[in-house]
Amino acid sequence: MKQMGNPYGLHRVIEPAGVLPQPALRISNDMSEIWDNEILVDVDILNIDSASFTQIKEQANGDEKEIEKIILSIVENAGKMKNPVTGSGGMFIGTVKTIGDRLKGKIDLEEGDKIASLVSLSLTPLKIEKILEIKKNIDQVIIKGQAVLFETGLYAKLPEDIPASLALAVLDVCGAPAQVARMVKSGDTVVIIGAGGKSGILCAYEAKRRAGIAGKVIGVDYSDETLDRLRSLDLCDHVIKLDASDAVSCYEAIKGLTDGAMADIVINNVNIPNTEMGSILMTRDRGVVYFFSMSTSFTKAALGAEGVGKDVDMIMGNGYAKNHAEITLNILRESPEIRALYENLYS
Amino acid sequence: MKQMGNPYGLHRVIEPAGVLPQPALRISNDMSEIWDNEILVDVDILNIDSASFTQIKEQANGDEKEIEKIILSIVENAGKMKNPVTGSGGMFIGTVKTIGDRLKGKIDLEEGDKIASLVSLSLTPLKIEKILEIKKNIDQVIIKGQAVLFETGLYAKLPEDIPASLALAVLDVCGAPAQVARMVKSGDTVVIIGAGGKSGILCAYEAKRRAGIAGKVIGVDYSDETLDRLRSLDLCDHVIKLDASDAVSCYEAIKGLTDGAMADIVINNVNIPNTEMGSILMTRDRGVVYFFSMSTSFTKAALGAEGVGKDVDMIMGNGYAKNHAEITLNILRESPEIRALYENLYS
Numbered sequence: 299m300k301q302m303g304n305p306y307g308l309h310r311v312i313e314p315a316g317v318l319p320q321p322a323l324r325i326s327n328d329m330s331e332i333w334d335n336e337i338l339v340d341v342d343i344l345n346i347d348s349a350s351f352t353q354i355k356e357q358a359n360g361d362e363k364e365i366e367k368i369i370l371s372i373v374e375n376a377g378k379m380k381n382p383v384t385g386s387g388g389m390f391i392g393t394v395k396t397i398g399d400r401l402k403g404k405i406d407l408e409e410g411d412k413i414a415s416l417v418s419l420s421l422t423p424l425k426i427e428k429i430l431e432i433k434k435n436i437d438q439v440i441i442k443g444q445a446v447l448f449e450t451g452l453y454a455k456l457p458e459d460i461p462a463s464l465a466l467a468v469l470d471v472c473g474a475p476a477q478v479a480r481m482v483k484s485g486d487t488v489v490i491i492g493a494g495g496k497s498g499i500l501c502a503y504e505a506k507r508r509a510g511i512a513g514k515v516i517g518v519d520y521s522d523e524t525l526d527r528l529r530s531l532d533l534c535d536h537v538i539k540l541d542a543s544d545a546v547s548c549y550e551a552i553k554g555l556t557d558g559a560m561a562d563i564v565i566n567n568v569n570i571p572n573t574e575m576g577s578i579l580m581t582r583d584r585g586v587v588y589f590f591s592m593s594t595s596f597t598k599a600a601l602g603a604e605g606v607g608k609d610v611d612m613i614m615g616n617g618y619a620k621n622h623a624e625i626t627l628n629i630l631r632e633s634p635e636i637r638a639l640y641e642n643l644y645s
Numbered sequence: 646m647k648q649m650g651n652p653y654g655l656h657r658v659i660e661p662a663g664v665l666p667q668p669a670l671r672i673s674n675d676m677s678e679i680w681d682n683e684i685l686v687d688v689d690i691l692n693i694d695s696a697s698f699t700q701i702k703e704q705a706n707g708d709e710k711e712i713e714k715i716i717l718s719i720v721e722n723a724g725k726m727k728n729p730v731t732g733s734g735g736m737f738i739g740t741v742k743t744i745g746d747r748l749k750g751k752i753d754l755e756e757g758d759k760i761a762s763l764v765s766l767s768l769t770p771l772k773i774e775k776i777l778e779i780k781k782n783i784d785q786v787i788i789k790g791q792a793v794l795f796e797t798g799l800y801a802k803l804p805e806d807i808p809a810s811l812a813l814a815v816l817d818v819c820g821a822p823a824q825v826a827r828m829v830k831s832g833d834t835v836v837i838i839g840a841g842g843k844s845g846i847l848c849a850y851e852a853k854r855r856a857g858i859a860g861k862v863i864g865v866d867y868s869d870e871t872l873d874r875l876r877s878l879d880l881c882d883h884v885i886k887l888d889a890s891d892a893v894s895c896y897e898a899i900k901g902l903t904d905g906a907m908a909d910i911v912i913n914n915v916n917i918p919n920t921e922m923g924s925i926l927m928t929r930d931r932g933v934v935y936f937f938s939m940s941t942s943f944t945k946a947a948l949g950a951e952g953v954g955k956d957v958d959m960i961m962g963n964g965y966a967k968n969h970a971e972i973t974l975n976i977l978r979e980s981p982e983i984r985a986l987y988e989n990l991y992s
């Protein structure tokens with residue numbers, strides 16, 4: 299076992315030298331000998347970030363062989379599954395094979411444990427031996443391969459009461475409901491864009507719990523199928539059909555629904571670009587826009603708000619928040635309706 | 646005068662249809678007849694956003710003729726000075742020529758008034774007749790031309806006691822100190838990255854005022870010249886030399902200076918890419934990173950924080966905050982040292 303590994307995984311960075319593994323263009327995915335502060339995992343499933351998978355599907359024109367090729371070539375070139383267009387990654391599920399000597403006994407993990415990674419694939423050394431199956435509609439890829447978690451890497455032991463692929467699916471987006479839990483206060487008017495999506499539903503559940511009877515949760519989505527699904531869960535006070543990239547319609551609709559008061563908090567969970575302005579216009583002065591979507595453009599948001607003189611706080615979705623895994627898995631335990639839907643959709 | 650103009654300027658958008666002027670690829674800069682809810686301004690000076698001007702200078706290899714060509718071709722193609730690479734704009738100074746009939750008498754402005762625009766050039770219809778001079782070292786371009794402000798556009802009447810080009814220079818970044826004024830509390834440890842730059846100095850002044858004697862303001866910058874300048878102003882408790890794109894050094898330095906406590910608030914005012922990780926690592930758990938830099942990448946920040954398991958709030962710099970122009974001009978009135986420096990540097 300190699301020694302003196304850096305806690306952030308700097309020792310695996312090949313190019314450019316000195317940067318952290320996430321921004322790096324290429325990291326080492328050599329699994330033949332690990333460092334003594336690493337965890338080596340046999341990987342079964344990758345959950346590709348929604349924005350990344352959407353981009354890859356488009357580039358491949360939906361062709362499965364082509365998707366496979368793109369994924370393999372990304373990992374071969376970069377040593378990790380970081381989509382060069384979207385910059386984003388995803389997560390994995392696997393079984394702990396080797397725990398580095400310096401970590402052994404000091405962490406709550408044993409060889410043989412089933413875990414989900416809670417750090418992005420965009421910084422995780424990954425080697426794919428073979429792609430066994432691509433589950434196109436749930437962004438999951440079944441593989442034979444290995445990954446490495448660094449000393450500072452986050453993971454969750456898979457719970458006994460929730461199937462692995464379902465846990466993986468929700469853990470991928472677990473930062474969002476955890477941030478919502480912090481932000482939304484009793485009485486708030488909350489708009490959730492992409493509310494019928496995977497992270498959107500979890501956010502809607504958590505928002506309604508916090509906003510309470512005095513508050514109002516407005517779910518926005520686009521396709522009729524997703525809207526029906528969202529309505530059937532009965533989480534939102536209003537469910538409306540809007541194209542989030544049509545800023546002006548978004549503004550008009552929320553103005554109508556709130557008698558001109560607009561939203562205290564807007565949570566953006568879509569997987570498409572150009573929804574910054576719509577999010578900003580739906581928010582009241584001094585309200586908060588929370589961008590979870592990986593398709594968010596910094597300049598579009600910053601200049602967009604200035605351009606319309608909108609004094610709002612714009613927060614970038616941090617994928618990590620303390621206890622995010624527990625908060626999110628707990629939603630599946632509390633809500634049999636969401637659990638049934640997600641078992642159906644994502645596992 | 647044309648009628649029924651949209652308050653956000655939608656009536657000027659050519660491509661793609663239906664989006665707002667900021668995201669639009671092309672807007673109309675036809676100044677021959679304005680809409681009755683527009684303000685037509687004879688423009689004297691453009692202040693190009695720092696990130697944009699840096700990019701243009703690089704593309705032109707510093708050649709002035711080439712810079713001129715690039716600026717003219719951007720405005721000719723887009724109808725506005727929106728840098729297609731950085732997505733950012735800047736501001737202008739000029740004299741009000743015509744106030745649309747529907748605005749006349751209803752706004753605190755008369756024809757002949759000298760104003761600075763407070764909305765980005767990235768959404769402002771602009772026609773350049775001639776470039777008269779390029780002030781390469783202060784990002785200003787002296788032109789003969791015209792611009793249009795929309796009904797929702799923000800502007801400031803130029804104060805009598807501050808020279809126009811100085812006012813323009815500071816108003817360009819006036820969102821930053823105004824946000825700092827809101828955020829920093831007594832006793833806070835605040836790190837300002839790019840603290841010797843134009844917005845950095847204003848932020849350092851405002852941060853020290855708010856953090857007070859119990860707090861600590863740490864100014865970070867890179868070149869010795871800028872560091873000396875910053876030290877001479879005596880605004881910061883510590884001034885240190887760091888490359889903000891070297892995340893690990895940033896972490897070590899602030900860890901040392903704060904006895905491991907790290908910063909409560911980190912304010913990023915640089916004009917170069919790849920400083921997200923450094924900013925995040927300098928911040929304490931549950932602290933705030935405020936990204937004012939237009940070179941910020943959303944995915945690098947969001948995935949970077951997750952990648953190292955750092956539970957911080959990351960805020961996107963909104964160029965607009967209530968009273969931002971007054972707050973910023975007032976710093977020049979309060980601090981003769983900053984005013985003298987800025988008169989020297991920017992006018």
Ligand SMILES: NC(=O)c1ccc[n+]([C@@H]2O[C@H](COP(=O)([O-])OP(=O)(O)OC[C@H]3O[C@@H](n4cnc5c(N)ncnc54)[C@H](OP(=O)(O)O)[C@@H]3O)[C@@H](O)[C@H]2O)c1
Nearest residue numbers: 348349492494495496497521524541542568591592615617
């Ligand atoms: N910040 C982080 O750390 C982090 C971590 C993980 C994921 N993410 C990001 O979070 C976002 C959501 O992820 P997810 O897994 O929840 O994705 P998802 O299940 O695909 O949900 C996206 C939702 O957006 C809706 N949508 C698409 N186009 C729309 C439009 N024009 N107007 C309104 N709604 C529209 C979709 O509706 P339809 O079904 O009608 O298309 C869908 O309901 C992605 O961008 C992902 O990259 C962020």
Ligand SMILES: NC(=O)c1ccc[n+]([C@@H]2O[C@H](COP(=O)([O-])OP(=O)(O)OC[C@H]3O[C@@H](n4cnc5c(N)ncnc54)[C@H](OP(=O)(O)O)[C@@H]3O)[C@@H](O)[C@H]2O)c1
Nearest residue numbers: 695696839841842843844868871888889915938939962964
């Ligand atoms: N969010 C908004 O609405 C908004 C509005 C306007 C401007 N901005 C942005 O704010 C940023 C700052 O603008 P500004 O006018 O203040 O720019 P500026 O005067 O050029 O200041 C930039 C500072 O960053 C420093 N710097 C450069 N490279 C560095 C490095 N590697 N490590 C540490 N410091 C470094 C520079 O130092 P040296 O002198 O040593 O190079 C300089 O002091 C720009 O990105 C601009 O686009 C944002």
